[in-house]
Amino acid sequence: MSTTRTIAGRQFRSYFNGPVAYIVICTVLVVLGFLFWETFFLYKRATMREMFRFLGLINYFAVPALTMGLLAEEKRSGTIELLITMPVKDSQVIIGKFLGVLGLYAVLVALTIPYVFSVASLGDLDWGPVFSSYLGLFLQGGALLALGLMMSSFTDNQIIAFFGALALSVFFFLVDKFLPLMPAALADFLEFIAFDAHFESLRRGVIAVRDVLYFLTVGGLALAVAFRALEKRRWS
Amino acid sequence: MSDVMIEARDLTKQYGPVYALRDVSFEVRKGEVLGFLGPNGAGKTTTMKILTCFIAPTSGTAKVNGADVFEDSMAVRNAIGYLPESTPLYTEMLVLEYLQFVAEMRGFKGTEARKRIKKAVEQTSLGDVIAKEIRALSKGFKQRVGLAQALVHEPPVLILDEPMSGLDPNQAAEIRDLIRELGRERTVILSTHDLAEVQLTCDRVLIISKGRLVADDTPEELRERTGKANFAVTFAREGADAKALRDAIGGVPGVASVKQKDTADADELVYLVRPKGGEDLRASLFRAAVDGGFTLLGLERRAEGLDKVFRDLTTTEAAPIESGRDAKIAEAKAKAEARKAAASDVASDADEGDASADESDASDDEEQG
Numbered sequence: 208m209s210t211t212r213t214i215a216g217r218q219f220r221s222y223f224n225g226p227v228a229y230i231v232i233c234t235v236l237v238v239l240g241f242l243f244w245e246t247f248f249l250y251k252r253a254t255m256r257e258m259f260r261f262l263g264l265i266n267y268f269a270v271p272a273l274t275m276g277l278l279a280e281e282k283r284s285g286t287i288e289l290l291i292t293m294p295v296k297d298s299q300v301i302i303g304k305f306l307g308v309l310g311l312y313a314v315l316v317a318l319t320i321p322y323v324f325s326v327a328s329l330g331d332l333d334w335g336p337v338f339s340s341y342l343g344l345f346l347q348g349g350a351l352l353a354l355g356l357m358m359s360s361f362t363d364n365q366i367i368a369f370f371g372a373l374a375l376s377v378f379f380f381l382v383d384k385f386l387p388l389m390p391a392a393l394a395d396f397l398e399f400i401a402f403d404a405h406f407e408s409l410r411r412g413v414i415a416v417r418d419v420l421y422f423l424t425v426g427g428l429a430l431a432v433a434f435r436a437l438e439k440r441r442w443s
Numbered sequence: 444m445s446d447v448m449i450e451a452r453d454l455t456k457q458y459g460p461v462y463a464l465r466d467v468s469f470e471v472r473k474g475e476v477l478g479f480l481g482p483n484g485a486g487k488t489t490t491m492k493i494l495t496c497f498i499a500p501t502s503g504t505a506k507v508n509g510a511d512v513f514e515d516s517m518a519v520r521n522a523i524g525y526l527p528e529s530t531p532l533y534t535e536m537l538v539l540e541y542l543q544f545v546a547e548m549r550g551f552k553g554t555e556a557r558k559r560i561k562k563a564v565e566q567t568s569l570g571d572v573i574a575k576e577i578r579a580l581s582k583g584f585k586q587r588v589g590l591a592q593a594l595v596h597e598p599p600v601l602i603l604d605e606p607m608s609g610l611d612p613n614q615a616a617e618i619r620d621l622i623r624e625l626g627r628e629r630t631v632i633l634s635t636h637d638l639a640e641v642q643l644t645c646d647r648v649l650i651i652s653k654g655r656l657v658a659d660d661t662p663e664e665l666r667e668r669t670g671k672a673n674f675a676v677t678f679a680r681e682g683a684d685a686k687a688l689r690d691a692i693g694g695v696p697g698v699a700s701v702k703q704k705d706t707a708d709a710d711e712l713v714y715l716v717r718p719k720g721g722e723d724l725r726a727s728l729f730r731a732a733v734d735g736g737f738t739l740l741g742l743e744r745r746a747e748g749l750d751k752v753f754r755d756l757t758t759t760e761a762a763p764i765e766s767g768r769d770a771k772i773a774e775a776k777a778k779a780e781a782r783k784a785a786a787s788d789v790a791s792d793a794d795e796g797d798a799s800a801d802e803s804d805a806s807d808d809e810e811q812g
Contacts, residue, residue: 209547209550210548210550213544213547213548214548217533217536217544221533221535221536224535224536225535284531284534285527285528285529285531286531286532286533287531288492288497288525288527288531289525289527289531289532289592290548291497292495292496292497292520292523292525292527293520293545293548293549294517294520294521294548294549294550295520295548440497440498441497441498441499442498442499
């Protein structure tokens with residue numbers, strides 16, 4: 208367990224030793240601030256719903272940039288070999304990496320908290336949906352991070368890992384956007400696997416088991432696949 | 444408990460239809476510095492990756508410090524300090540930060556961690572750069588960080604993949620001294636394709652070629668095995684009957700083969716003489732020359748270098764050796780016989796002796812004897 212924490216800690220700190228964390232965090236906050244505040248006063252309502260919607264959207268594009276290097280860079284530079292030959296299980300490496308990037312993501316999300324208090328000072332903010340939305344952000348973001356980690360485990364090229372993860376993100380984003388064009392049976396299924404539908408109900412303040420389980424399942428599966436991919440080196 | 448620290452048995456690694464390693468068996472004892480020698484792609488790194496539990500063999504078993512790489516992988520990892528090829532490090536970290544990370548990964552905390560880091564830093568003389576970013580270090584210092592990393596948990600076994608590659612001669616010498624030093628109380632396996640390195644650093648050499656083990660000996664034994672001393676004899680061409688000369692030399696007891704060598708000097712006739720055993724034939728060759736009335740200009744005894752042996756072993760169709768020592772010797776003998784039969788091409792490139800085998804060549808030798 209402590210090994211997992213050590214890996215996670217190193218991963219987390221390494222983001223701040225390089226430019227990636229700063230670039231991603233700044234970009235996300237600038238884009239989010241612009242999108243949110245530009246229209247905020249038109250609604251004349253103290254609500255955070257729009258911010259969470261925008262942040263949910265931005266996640267699809269920002270998360271792949273956070274995860275692309277997780278394993279790909281270690282494989283390219285060969286440090287994976289040193290890491291894995293230490294007394295550590297492959298699963299601990301995957302979980303540690305995931306927790307490390309989740310920590311960075313938490314920093315990113317935490318930096319939006321001032322917005323919440325700004326809005327709360329302007330009017331009567333309904334706190335219920337705010338909490339459920341943050342939970343939703345962690346679930347949706349966590350699933351995306353796991354998918355990104357999975358793509359990073361497939362290759363030793365960060366760019367490929369980035370676009371692979373982006374393609375997956377966009378898939379889960381777009382998959383319910385053309386439902387009227389789909390046959391009914393397929394439409395139900397596509398709606399179920401789309402990220403937005405599950406995130407949407409959390410954003411409205413409804414914490415449903417199916418939504419929570421959905422994100423946890425996707426994330427868990429992605430981590431399991433990443434684990435298999437890491438383990439595969441041993442047998443191939 | 445025996446003093447066998449590493450025991451590999453019939454290691455085979457297959458990538459699809461390609462064998463990266465085929466039935467490789469060897470043992471390494473406590474306190475031995477073992478050199479893994481072979482051309483690129485021969486299977487050195489693959490063997491090391493198996494021993495360090497990075498990959499699994501297709502078949503065969505390996506034990507490190509009594510623990511099986513399969514069943515007791517964590518014990519094996521704890522017993523090994525590993526430096527992979529090209530020294531991969533987290534270059535954005537400070538040296539100290541990195542060593543702290545390693546110590547933590549190895550399960551050391553607080554004062555214990557600090558004590559161990561301090562010791563590793565002292566052993567590798569990293570004190571001056573401890574607060575620097577790894578990426579800012581020279582290659583030699585990076586290599587030291589790599590070694591320090593492998594030493595933090597004071598493992599009984601060190602596995603170093605090409606520890607000297609890419610270093611300038613001074614750095615290489617420093618690292619070599621360090622490895623020798625570390626090898627005094629540890630078992631060390633290092634891989635290299637630099638033969639001089641092996642002669643300077645290792646107690647024993649495994650030569651591996653195309654995934655097979657082709658030699659397992661000390662550097663000296665290995666040189667003797669194929670590279671028996673041979674003799675370059677130079678005569679004045681004037682007034683000498685080449686055939687009579689050849690017969691005279693060939694008639695000396697103990698001579699296995701005689702081969703005329705091309706020479707730049709038209710006034711000289713140079714012969715390469717291979718002895719049957721390891722005996723010194725200079726006296727009898729001299730006497731034969733005098734008795735035959737030939738003018739002897741030079742007589743020189745030369746030892747073949749390890750790189751000649753290396754080339755022979757890794758370019759010929761080498762059969763795998765048995766793990767028993769007797770079988771090895773028998774095979775070496777058989778090989779030597781075969782080589783005698785085909786002495787012709789040996790003679791023509793035997794003049795590439797290495798540095799330690801006294802740098803001389805029949806074509807430019809000085810008058811002797």
